[in-house]
Amino acid sequence: MTLIxxxxxxTSVGSVEHIQGVARxxxxxxxxxxxxxxxxxxxxxxxxxxxGMANEISQRPVPREMDVLISTGEQVTIALLxxxxxxxGCLARSYTGGQVKIHTDSAHTKARIEAIDSENIxxxxxxxxxxxxxxxxxxxxQNNITTLGRGGSDTTAVALAAALNAEECQxxxxxxxxxxxxxxxxESARRLSKITFEEMLEMASLGxxxxxxxxxxxxxxxxxxxxxxxxxxxxxxxxxTTEELESMEQPVISGIAFNRDEAKLTLLGVxxxxxxxxxxxxxxxxKNIEVDMIVQNVGADQTTDFTFTVHRNDVDAAHEIxxxxxxxxGAREVRKDAKICKVSVVGxxxxxxxxxxxxxxxxxATEGINIQMISTSEIKISVVVDEKYLxxxxxxxxxxxxxxxxxxx
Amino acid sequence: MTLIxxxxxxTSVGSVEHIQGVARxxxxxxxxxxxxxxxxxxxxxxxxxxxGMANEISQRPVPREMDVLISTGEQVTIALLxxxxxxxGCLARSYTGGQVKIHTDSAHTKARIEAIDSENIxxxxxxxxxxxxxxxxxxxxQNNITTLGRGGSDTTAVALAAALNAEECQxxxxxxxxxxxxxxxxESARRLSKITFEEMLEMASLGxxxxxxxxxxxxxxxxxxxxxxxxxxxxxxxxxTTEELESMEQPVISGIAFNRDEAKLTLLGVxxxxxxxxxxxxxxxxKNIEVDMIVQNVGADQTTDFTFTVHRNDVDAAHEIxxxxxxxxGAREVRKDAKICKVSVVGxxxxxxxxxxxxxxxxxATEGINIQMISTSEIKISVVVDEKYLxxxxxxxxxxxxxxxxxxx
Numbered sequence: 001m002t003l004i005x006x007x008x009x010x011t012s013v014g015s016v017e018h019i020q021g022v023a024r025x026x027x028x029x030x031x032x033x034x035x036x037x038x039x040x041x042x043x044x045x046x047x048x049x050x051x052g053m054a055n056e057i058s059q060r061p062v063p064r065e066m067d068v069l070i071s072t073g074e075q076v077t078i079a080l081l082x083x084x085x086x087x088x089g090c091l092a093r094s095y096t097g098g099q100v101k102i103h104t105d106s107a108h109t110k111a112r113i114e115a116i117d118s119e120n121i122x123x124x125x126x127x128x129x130x131x132x133x134x135x136x137x138x139x140x141x142q143n144n145i146t147t148l149g150r151g152g153s154d155t156t157a158v159a160l161a162a163a164l165n166a167e168e169c170q171x172x173x174x175x176x177x178x179x180x181x182x183x184x185x186x187e188s189a190r191r192l193s194k195i196t197f198e199e200m201l202e203m204a205s206l207g208x209x210x211x212x213x214x215x216x217x218x219x220x221x222x223x224x225x226x227x228x229x230x231x232x233x234x235x236x237x238x239x240x241t242t243e244e245l246e247s248m249e250q251p252v253i254s255g256i257a258f259n260r261d262e263a264k265l266t267l268l269g270v271x272x273x274x275x276x277x278x279x280x281x282x283x284x285x286x287k288n289i290e291v292d293m294i295v296q297n298v299g300a301d302q303t304t305d306f307t308f309t310v311h312r313n314d315v316d317a318a319h320e321i322x323x324x325x326x327x328x329x330g331a332r333e334v335r336k337d338a339k340i341c342k343v344s345v346v347g348x349x350x351x352x353x354x355x356x357x358x359x360x361x362x363x364x365a366t367e368g369i370n371i372q373m374i375s376t377s378e379i380k381i382s383v384v385v386d387e388k389y390l391x392x393x394x395x396x397x398x399x400x401x402x403x404x405x406x407x408x409x
Numbered sequence: 410m411t412l413i414x415x416x417x418x419x420t421s422v423g424s425v426e427h428i429q430g431v432a433r434x435x436x437x438x439x440x441x442x443x444x445x446x447x448x449x450x451x452x453x454x455x456x457x458x459x460x461g462m463a464n465e466i467s468q469r470p471v472p473r474e475m476d477v478l479i480s481t482g483e484q485v486t487i488a489l490l491x492x493x494x495x496x497x498g499c500l501a502r503s504y505t506g507g508q509v510k511i512h513t514d515s516a517h518t519k520a521r522i523e524a525i526d527s528e529n530i531x532x533x534x535x536x537x538x539x540x541x542x543x544x545x546x547x548x549x550x551q552n553n554i555t556t557l558g559r560g561g562s563d564t565t566a567v568a569l570a571a572a573l574n575a576e577e578c579q580x581x582x583x584x585x586x587x588x589x590x591x592x593x594x595x596e597s598a599r600r601l602s603k604i605t606f607e608e609m610l611e612m613a614s615l616g617x618x619x620x621x622x623x624x625x626x627x628x629x630x631x632x633x634x635x636x637x638x639x640x641x642x643x644x645x646x647x648x649x650t651t652e653e654l655e656s657m658e659q660p661v662i663s664g665i666a667f668n669r670d671e672a673k674l675t676l677l678g679v680x681x682x683x684x685x686x687x688x689x690x691x692x693x694x695x696k697n698i699e700v701d702m703i704v705q706n707v708g709a710d711q712t713t714d715f716t717f718t719v720h721r722n723d724v725d726a727a728h729e730i731x732x733x734x735x736x737x738x739g740a741r742e743v744r745k746d747a748k749i750c751k752v753s754v755v756g757x758x759x760x761x762x763x764x765x766x767x768x769x770x771x772x773x774a775t776e777g778i779n780i781q782m783i784s785t786s787e788i789k790i791s792v793v794v795d796e797k798y799l800x801x802x803x804x805x806x807x808x809x810x811x812x813x814x815x816x817x818x
Contacts, residue, residue, distance in 0.1 A: 016465045053489055056425045058496045065495070068503050069488035072481035079478035080462055086474070087467045094477050098507070099552055143508055 002167040003035040003125070007135060007157035010044035011174045012231035013077050019043075022172075022231070023084035026130055030090055035125045037164065039135045039157040040081060042073025063108035067137075067147045071097070074134035074153070081132050092130040095120070097137035097145070102156065104138035104146045110288070111146035112214075113138060113155065116163040133160060151212030158215040162222035169219065169226050170237075171211060176230035177238035178203065178210055180403040181256040185394050188404035192238050195254055200226075200240045202346040202380040203257045216240065252349035252356060253401040256394050257380075259342045260387060262292060263315035264372070265308055265322055269332025272304040279329060280306055283321050289314040293342070293375045293382065303332070307373060309384065312338055340372065341390045344382035345397055357381050363400045369393055411576040412444040412534070416544065416566035419453035420583045421640035422486050428452075431581075431640070432493035435539055439499055444534045446573065448544040448566040449490055451482025472517035476546075476556045480506070483543035483562070490541050501539040504529070506546035506554070511565065513547035513555045519697070520555035521623075522547060522564065525572040542569060560621030567624040571631035578628065578635050579646075580620060585639035586647035587612065587619055589812040590665040594803050597813035601647050604663055609635075609649045611755040611789040612666045625649065661758035661765060662810040665803050666789075668751045669796060671701060672724035673781070674717055674731060678741025681713040688738060689715055692730050698723040702751070702784045702791065712741070716782060718793065721747050749781065750799045753791035754806055766790050772809045778802055 006026065013019050022038075029036050050070050054061040061069075078094035085092035097104075100121065104111035121131045135153025138146050148155055154171055161169035177191040178200065195203070197220035204213045210228055219226040219240065229237030270276055281291060294308045310318045315336055322334045350356050360381055364371060369392065373384035385393060398404065415435065422428050431447075438445050459479050463470040470478075487503035494501035506513075509530065513520035530540045544562025547555050557564055563580055570578035586600040587609065604612070606629035613622045619637055628635040628649065638646030679685055686705065693700060703717045719727045724745055731743045759765050769790055773780060778801065782793035794802060807813065 016462055020466065050485065053425055053485075054492055057429065057489060057492045061492045062495050065488040065491040065503055068491070068505070069485060072484045075481045075484075076459065076462075076478060079474040080466060082474040082477070083463055083466045083470045086471050094474055096477070096554075099554075145505075145508075 003037070003164055004029060004168055004170060005037045005039065005157050005161040005164065005166045006170045006172060007039040007153055008041065008172045008231060009153065009174070010041040010047070012172050013040050013081065014044040016080065018231075019077070019080050020084050023081060023088055023090070025172075025231070026085060027088055027090045030130060037121065037125070037131045037133060037160055037166070038081065039133050039153055039160060040074060040077040041135050041153040042070075043077055046073040046076070064144060067108050067111075067145045071134070071137040071145050071147055074136055078132045078134045085130055085132075090130055091128050092132055093124050094132045094134075096134045097156070098139040098143070100133060100138075102133075102138035102159070104140055104148070106140040106142070106144065106146065108144075109147055110149040111138060111140070113148070113159045116159055118160075118163045121160075121164065148214075151215075154212040154215035155218055158218040158222075158224055158226065161224045162218065166224065169224050171215075171226065171228050172231040173210065173228060174231065175210060175228070176233055176235050177228050178240075178255070180254065181394055181398050182258070185258075185391050186256075186398045186404075189398065190404060192254060193236065194239050194241060196348050197226075197240055197242060198379050199254050199346050199348055202344065202377070203255055211240075251347065251402070252353045253345050253347035253403065254349075255346050255403065256397045256401070257344045257346055258390060258394055260390065261312050262309040262340060262342055262384075263312045263336060263338040264340050264384060265310065265315065265318055266335040266337075267306040267322060267326055267329075267331045267333075268335065269301075269303040270306050270329055271331075272298055272302055276304070276329065277306065280322070280325055281308070283325060284310070284318055287317060287321060289318050289321075293373055293384065295373050295375065309340070309342070309373070339387050340384050341387040342382050342384050343390065343393045343397065344380050345401065346380040348379050350379050350381075359400060360397060363396050364393060367392055367396050412446070412573055413438060413577055413579060414446045414448065414566050414570040414573065414575045415579045415581060416448040416562055417450065417581045417640060418562065418583070419450040419456070421581050422449050422490065423453040425489065427640075428486070428489050429493050432490060432497055432499070434581075434640070435494060436497055436499045439539060446530065446534070446540045446542060446569055446575070447490065448542050448562055448569060449483060449486040450544050450562040451479075452486055455482040455485065473553060476517050476520075476554045480543070480546040480554050480556055483545055487541045487543045494539055494541075499539055500537050501541055502533050503541045503543075505543045506565070507548040507552070509542060509547075511542075511547035511568070513549055513557070515549040515551070515553065515555065516697075517553075518556055519558040520547060520549070522557070522568045522627075525568055527569075527572045530569075530573065557623075560624075563621040563624035564627055567627040567631075567633055567635065570633045571627065575633065578633050580624075580635065580637050581640040582619060582637060583639065583641065584619060584637070585642055585644050586637050587649075587664070589663065590803055590807050591667070594667075594800050595665075595807045595813075598807065599813060601663060602645065603648050603650060605757050606635075606649055606651060607788050608663045608755050608757055611753065611786070612664055620649075660756065660811070661762045662754050662756035662812065663758075664755050664812065665806045665810070666753045666755055667799060667803055669799060670721050671718040671749060671751055671793075672721045672745060672747040673749050673793060674719065674724065674727055675744040675746075676715040676731060676735055676738075676740045676742075677744065678710075678712040679715050679738055680740075681707055681711055685713070685738065686715065689731070689734055690717070692734060693719070693727055696726060696730065698727050698730075702782055702793065704782050704784065718749070718751070718782070748796050749793050750796040751791050751793050752799065752802045752806065753789050754810065755789040756810075757788050759788050759790075768809060769806060772805050773802060776801055776805050
């Protein structure tokens with residue numbers, strides 16, 4: 001008997017019929033002799049319905065109360081799924097985040113899991129129950145309800161898989177795996193049968209919205225094998241694992257990721273003295289605005305230009321902060337640009353292959369695409385370009401790195 | 410500074426606009442210097458929506474999961490009301506039943522409150538917050554979510570008022586008080602300015618659906634002054650109190666209650682030996698079916714006829730049980746009749762006035778209404794008659810006991 005943790009997203013549980021379908025799927029795993037813990041999201045549309053009511057009342061609803069409100073979405077799903085399983089002869093028991101209990105910090109609407117009590121769950125599994133857990137939620141040390149932020153149900157699933165030492169954590173969604181890039185942009189994009197955590201992390205954070213980034217971090221950290229599969233089609237999906245591919249044919253690049261959700265902010269003419277970067281970014285961080293790419297160029301005149309990207313939703317708030325910082329530091333000017341996109345090539349093969357960067361830049365140059373920012377890590381190279389070039393850049397790079405070829409594994 | 414506990418029902422919080430209206434009402438009480446604890450129901454329609462989904466999945470949904478499901482209704486309301494209060498400058502904090510915490514037994518879907526921890530609430534009140542509590546729910550000693558059954562929010566409010574030693578417990582609803590009888594049946598029905606707990610208990614349990622019976626019991630037991638008022642109109646409502654009216658003009662009868670929700674079951678020809686009543690009713694009670702009126706007549710032939718009433722929803726289940734009991738006891742026949750109604754006259758004045766019963770029976774006889782069952786208590790007399798006579802009986806009795814006269818108080 002192996003233990004599997006499964007997570008079904010909002011579309012997978014979007015109606016009573018879909019919930020009944022999930023119940024039959026889960027029963028199939030029980031019949032094969034597996035213990036199953038199921039993590040569910042709110043029925044699709046429900047979270048937005050709740051947020052809609054909150055926004056009718058307030059433009060900035062109290063975060064504590066927002067969590068009380070939206071955590072009900074998952075609570076409805078766990079109850080309905082437990083009923084559906086019982087109805088088809090499967091013992092089942094539901095748990096809210098607070099009942100498990102899933103301990104989080106107190107950062108309402110974007111809390112982090114600190115610990116999980118697995119006692120109740122283990123007792124229920126032993127007694128032959130399917131255990132159903134509300135994703136996306138927990139409680140802090142004052143017993144306040146918290147939520148983990150959008151996509152947090154993935155994180156709940158992985159954290160439970162880690163705590164319970166599960167064989168595999170399966171993320172059921174409406175796509176059948178992780179692709180070399182978005183098939184809506186490149187028709188020949190191909191499903192990857194395996195990908196490493198590091199690659200997935202870069203793919204997810206760069207905008208391949210299959211999995212929430214925190215869940216991949218978690219899975220990597222605790223070495224939980226993670227599999228992305230379709231709720232609606234049979235198939236092996238994509239396994240995310242620590243093993244690097246061993247085949248001779250291992251591709252240098254696994255995929256092309258992109259992101260249209262960012263905006264760029266630039267401080268021009270900042271006096272080039274130590275500590276400037278911290279002075280710029282600290283007040284941004286204090287407002288809980290996440291900064292992605294950061295580039296600093298030293299200019300000729302003892303000043304420097306400092307550029308970074310944030311989520312588009314945060315750009316106005318960040319801009320306000322920067323205006324203050326600019327006058328404090330004596331910077332010349334603040335510029336913002338929301339019409340950008342980020343395109344990245346990702347692959348563990350890069351480690352042992354030189355020349356990926358130049359191949360990437362040449363491809364873009366050939367297409368006449370100007371690069372505004374560059375940022376690199378061991379396994380990815382990202383560039384910021386004008387958003388109008390997004391599709392062109394992704395298609396050209398997919399071609400250059402031969403990603404349409406059959407997976408060697 | 411006095412502490413008031415207020416309860417707003419589903420219609421009062423039926424939309425975002427209504428919730429905002431409640432927030433303004435509550436702020437008014439804060440501005441007058443009161444501490445306020447608010448108990449809310451689910452938005453009207455929400456509980457039925459949730460039950461509808463459960464019934465799509467199962468004809469008999471698991472009670473534990475039913476409670477997980479329907480308790481979300483009140484949780485949505487507390488969050489929205491807390492946001493609405495904060496938005497208009499009133500500090501507010503919401504609590505689910507489990508967060509308060511409200512301890513109940515484990516009888517899912519009809520749990521009873523056992524204790525209330527008021528520590529958090531007191532601390533919040535002290536800090537100047539309006540405290541908002543989800544009605545109708547609690548948790549048992551295993552931290553399972555429980556609900557108190559329909560109308561349970563009233564009970565939550567009264568229990569909180571008792572635990573917090575509140576000045577008054579105000580139940581806001583869509584009617585402006587308790588009437589001598591249903592104004593839809595008797596046009597001249599009159600709002601009572603005061604009524605005793607005992608009378609209210611008889612009125613509520615007999616079908617004047619203003620307040621949940623358990624909440625009145627609770628209020629009487631802990632001597633919590635209870636006031637029924639309209640959310641939508643100004644007015645003093647009806648105060649439910651331990652004081653009996655002292656006026657010379659005190660009416661003998663306070664009101665005429667009625668109930669169409671019952672059905673009658675009769676066991677004919679039961680051998681008349683000690684212990685028979687218990688043998689009949691024990692298996693009915695075991696199935697959690699509540700029995701209301703019970704009448705037993707000894708017949709001529711060493712056998713007895715045993716009749717009782719249950720809620721119409723339970724009549725088929727009770728009938729099944731009786732068929733088994735009948736064959737065990739050697740009874741002749743089981744009969745059921747759902748086409749009945751119960752009409753009652755209620756009043757503490759009865760205690761000191763003889764002749765109320767005969768006045769009642771004479772009135773019914775004059776109208777040609779046959780009485781099927783009679784049951785009496787110190788302050789009420791109930792009869793079961795054919796349901797077609799309901800309006801006629803209520804109107805005639807309202808007239809006989811002069812209830813349309815001006816309230817003397």
